[in-house]
Amino acid sequence: MNPWESIRSSIANNVSDYWQWGTMILCFAAALILTRIIYKALFHEKASFRKFCSHFFNTGEKINGTPLVFSALLWITLAVRNHWSQTLIEKGGEGIQSNYIHTVALIVSGYVVYQVAHAVSKGQLIPRILSGCMLAIFIFHLLGWLTPLNEALQDIELPVGDLNVNLWNIFSSLASLVILLWIVSLANRFVDAAIFAQKEIPPTIKVLISKSSRFFLYGFALIAALSIGGVPLGGLTVFSGALGLGLGFGLQKIIANMISGLIILVDKSIKPGDVIEMDGTFGSINSIHSRYVSVITRDRKEFLIPNEDFVTNKVINWSYSDRVIRVKADIGVSYDTDLNLAIRLCTDAAQSVSRVIKSPAPVCLLREFGDSAIILQIRFCIEDAVNGVSNVRSQVLLAIWQSFRDNHIEIPFPQRDLHIKSGTLPYSADPKATLPPVATAPDTQ
Numbered sequence: 246m247n248p249w250e251s252i253r254s255s256i257a258n259n260v261s262d263y264w265q266w267g268t269m270i271l272c273f274a275a276a277l278i279l280t281r282i283i284y285k286a287l288f289h290e291k292a293s294f295r296k297f298c299s300h301f302f303n304t305g306e307k308i309n310g311t312p313l314v315f316s317a318l319l320w321i322t323l324a325v326r327n328h329w330s331q332t333l334i335e336k337g338g339e340g341i342q343s344n345y346i347h348t349v350a351l352i353v354s355g356y357v358v359y360q361v362a363h364a365v366s367k368g369q370l371i372p373r374i375l376s377g378c379m380l381a382i383f384i385f386h387l388l389g390w391l392t393p394l395n396e397a398l399q400d401i402e403l404p405v406g407d408l409n410v411n412l413w414n415i416f417s418s419l420a421s422l423v424i425l426l427w428i429v430s431l432a433n434r435f436v437d438a439a440i441f442a443q444k445e446i447p448p449t450i451k452v453l454i455s456k457s458s459r460f461f462l463y464g465f466a467l468i469a470a471l472s473i474g475g476v477p478l479g480g481l482t483v484f485s486g487a488l489g490l491g492l493g494f495g496l497q498k499i500i501a502n503m504i505s506g507l508i509i510l511v512d513k514s515i516k517p518g519d520v521i522e523m524d525g526t527f528g529s530i531n532s533i534h535s536r537y538v539s540v541i542t543r544d545r546k547e548f549l550i551p552n553e554d555f556v557t558n559k560v561i562n563w564s565y566s567d568r569v570i571r572v573k574a575d576i577g578v579s580y581d582t583d584l585n586l587a588i589r590l591c592t593d594a595a596q597s598v599s600r601v602i603k604s605p606a607p608v609c610l611l612r613e614f615g616d617s618a619i620i621l622q623i624r625f626c627i628e629d630a631v632n633g634v635s636n637v638r639s640q641v642l643l644a645i646w647q648s649f650r651d652n653h654i655e656i657p658f659p660q661r662d663l664h665i666k667s668g669t670l671p672y673s674a675d676p677k678a679t680l681p682p683v684a685t686a687p688d689t690q
Contacts, residue, residue: 265345268322276315283310309360316357319350355383378420422470429462448517452533453510498553502536505552509533515555515562520570520630522561523550529631543633569602569628574638576645577618579655584611587621587654594644595625600637602626617659 323346330340385391398413436458440451509515510533519530521540528542537549563570578587588609595607607625614620623645627637649656 261342262345265343268326269319269346269349272318272322273311273315276311276318279314280310283314312353312357312360316350316353319346319353323347323350351383351386358383417473418470421473422466425466425470426463429459429466432462433459447513450510452517453507456506456510456535498551499536502552505556506533506535509538509552509555514565515560518631519565520563522563523554523558526550527634543635563630568630569626570630570634571624571626572634572638572641573622573624574642575612576621576623576642577615577656578621578649579657580619582619582654584619584621586652587649590648590652590654591621591623591645594648595623595641597644598625598637598640600627600629600632601641602628618657 323343326341326343326346330343334340382391385394395413398416399411401412433455437455440446440454443451446454515521515530515533515538517530517532521528521530523540526540526542526548528540528546528548531539531541531547533539533552537551538555540548540550542548576591578584588611591609592607595601595609596603601607605626607623609621609623612620612622623641625641627634646656
């Protein structure tokens with residue numbers, strides 16, 4: 246027998262084997278065609294689905310879609326052939342062999358898992374290790390080593406109190422926990438990308454859904470890992486009660502901040518993007534976390550304020566129900582000024598600043614007659630307090646100053662007149678001597 250006949254007989258001995266290889270070739274050809282169609286429909290440069298996937302996959306790692314589609318087609322073909330084989334056996338016929346399709350499907354699926362995990366990891370080490378372990382499990386299964394390894398690890402038991410835990414349970418529990426935590430992190434990214442893309446949902450509700458899903462998914466991952474490892478959950482009742490009591494006393498502030506965070510998210514008193522003032526801190530809400538709120542000031546300083554402070558202290562929210570706020574500034578003019586002209590110049594100068602909104606329009610009021618000047622007050626509104634208040638007030642005052650100079654309107658400074666009356670002041674070297682009263686001119690006014 247020549248080498249070619251030996252290779253042919255090893256991979257195909259009968260007509261059924263030829264049918265299997267022919268089916269796999271057809272699946273591969275169909276995968277090539279479907280991959281090109283899917284790429285042109287969903288992954289072109291301006292496709293929204295491509296932008297959505299960028300939240301989960303490393304854009305520098307290109308995923309070859311052909312193995313993914315090929316694997317899916319193989320498993321579909323295998324399911325159809327198995328169902329067809331079962332039907333033939335029930336009718337008294339001979340079943341259809343699918344061993345080659347099953348083996349190739351496992352190999353391709355292992356490669357797909359490794360490729361997807363490598364792209365989803367975005368540079369993280371743990372997902373890459375997990376993807377390598379998954380590929381190794383597929384190889385062990387193909388070689389028939391997985392079952393003997395499982396039995397050997399189950400025979401090694403470690404007594405832990407009243408429980409006997411074998412190595413297989415320990416390894417499976419740890420591996421399941423790591424895999425589930427990784428899947429939960431991917432699920433959280435999916436939830437965040439889906440929720441925060443919805444513009445009609447209020448920001449506080451988005452944060453509430455995100456935090457609640459994280460709490461639920463991580464708790465589910467922990468319980469599922471313990472269950473997979475064979476740990477009886479009923480035996481943890483006393484331990485969880487004692488742990489909860491200890492947490493209640495030792496972590497009062499943390500728990501109070503977490504509950505306050507939920508209250509903030511539910512009552513919507515503050516939300517990301519709001520401009521707030523609290524204990525001398527003026528800035529915009531950057532993000533709301535489970536323990537604190539991030540506030541960024543105009544100096545680009547980021548304050549991490551505990552959630553409890555927003556519930557128990559006084560908070561000024563400049564944009565709670567309306568983002569339009571009014572800004573005031575005082576201006577003094579001399580008593581020789583035409584007040585009607587000065588008021589008109591003030592309103593025109595305020596309207597010339599781009600950040601001042603047109604409705605409600607700026608107004609200028611006469612506040613009082615001061616010692617050295619007539620006090621006017623310019624009032625104008627803005628709707629972007631997050632960009633600063635002092636800077637827009639400065640722009641308006643600078644525009645008023647320039648307008649007053651162009652129209653020869655004086656802005657006076659405080660003046661005092663000092664009147665010195667003539668006369669002599671008696672002087673005595675004796676500190677105990679009493680000086681006579683100084684004569685003063687009679688008041689004729």
